Amino acid sequence: MTLQSKWDHIYSQKTAEPTASLVLTENKHLLPSQGSALDLACGQGGNARLLAGAGLDVLAWxxxxxxxxxxxxxxxxxxxxxxAQVHDVLEFPPKANSLDVLVVSFFLDRSLCPKLIDAVKPGGLMFYQTYCQEKVNEQGPKNPEFLLADNELLALFSSMKVRVYREESLLGNQQKGWRNQALLVTEKGLT
Ligand SMILES: C[S@@+](CC[C@H](N)C(=O)[O-])C[C@H]1O[C@@H](n2cnc3c(N)ncnc32)[C@H](O)[C@@H]1O
Structure with missing residues (x-):
C-alpha cells in the first residue's frame, strides 16, 4: 500500500466534518485581513476552510x-x-517568500522545515501543531519519526520570532490542559 492509497482509504471512510487545528482556532485573531495562505498537507482542509473564512486567498495541498x-x-x-490541489509537498515545497500565512497540522518532515521558513514572506506568520514524544496517553502516531522531541518545534524554527508556544509535557494534573501536542505560532522577521 502506498502512502497515497493509505490516506485515500482513510479519507474515503471519514464522515466527521473536518475542523481547524487548535493552534489556528485559538490564535486566529493574529491573522492578517488579507493575503496568501497555504494549508500544507491539508487533508480535508479544516485549516483551509477557516483561513478562507477569514478572507485570505488559500492554497490547500x-x-x-x-x-x-x-x-x-x-x-x-x-x-x-x-x-485545492493534489501536490507532493516534499517533492515540490512552497516557493521562497510566497506566503503571508503557512499552516501545518499533524504533518512532520524535518527536512522540509528550512523550506517552510523560506516560504513565509518577511512579516508573515506560521502556525504549526503536531504530536510530541511525551504524551499522557496513546493518542497520535507511534512512529518516533513523526513525534517531536522536547521543545523540538522551537529548535526547528529558531530563526523565526516566537509569538505563541505551548507544550505541557507530563507536568501537573495530566487530566487537564492541551496534552500530547506542541503548538507554535511564529513570525518571520522583516530582515
Ligand atoms: C495526519 S494527516 C493531517 C491532515 C490535516 N493537516 C489535518 O490536520 O487534519 C497527514 C496528511 O499529510 C498528507 N501527506 C503525507 N505526505 C505528504 C506529502 N509528501 N505531500 C503532501 N501531503 C502529504 C496525507 O495525505 C495526510 O492528509
Missing part, C-alpha cells in the same frame, strides 16, 4: 486525491476562495 476532491466539493458548495 495534499497527496490524497480523495481528500482534495472532498475539499473541492465543499469549496464549490460554499463559494470559498480555496485552490
Amino acid at each position: 495534499d497527496l490524497s486525491p480523495v481528500a482534495i476532491k472532498q475539499l473541492r466539493d465543499f469549496t464549490a458548495l460554499n463559494a470559498l476562495s480555496i485552490d
Whole structure:
C-alpha cells in the first residue's frame, strides 16, 4: 500500500466534518485581513476552510486525491476562495517568500522545515501543531519519526520570532490542559 492509497482509504471512510487545528482556532485573531495562505498537507482542509473564512486567498495541498476532491466539493458548495490541489509537498515545497500565512497540522518532515521558513514572506506568520514524544496517553502516531522531541518545534524554527508556544509535557494534573501536542505560532522577521 502506498502512502497515497493509505490516506485515500482513510479519507474515503471519514464522515466527521473536518475542523481547524487548535493552534489556528485559538490564535486566529493574529491573522492578517488579507493575503496568501497555504494549508500544507491539508487533508480535508479544516485549516483551509477557516483561513478562507477569514478572507485570505488559500492554497490547500495534499497527496490524497480523495481528500482534495472532498475539499473541492465543499469549496464549490460554499463559494470559498480555496485552490485545492493534489501536490507532493516534499517533492515540490512552497516557493521562497510566497506566503503571508503557512499552516501545518499533524504533518512532520524535518527536512522540509528550512523550506517552510523560506516560504513565509518577511512579516508573515506560521502556525504549526503536531504530536510530541511525551504524551499522557496513546493518542497520535507511534512512529518516533513523526513525534517531536522536547521543545523540538522551537529548535526547528529558531530563526523565526516566537509569538505563541505551548507544550505541557507530563507536568501537573495530566487530566487537564492541551496534552500530547506542541503548538507554535511564529513570525518571520522583516530582515
Ligand atoms: C495526519 S494527516 C493531517 C491532515 C490535516 N493537516 C489535518 O490536520 O487534519 C497527514 C496528511 O499529510 C498528507 N501527506 C503525507 N505526505 C505528504 C506529502 N509528501 N505531500 C503532501 N501531503 C502529504 C496525507 O495525505 C495526510 O492528509
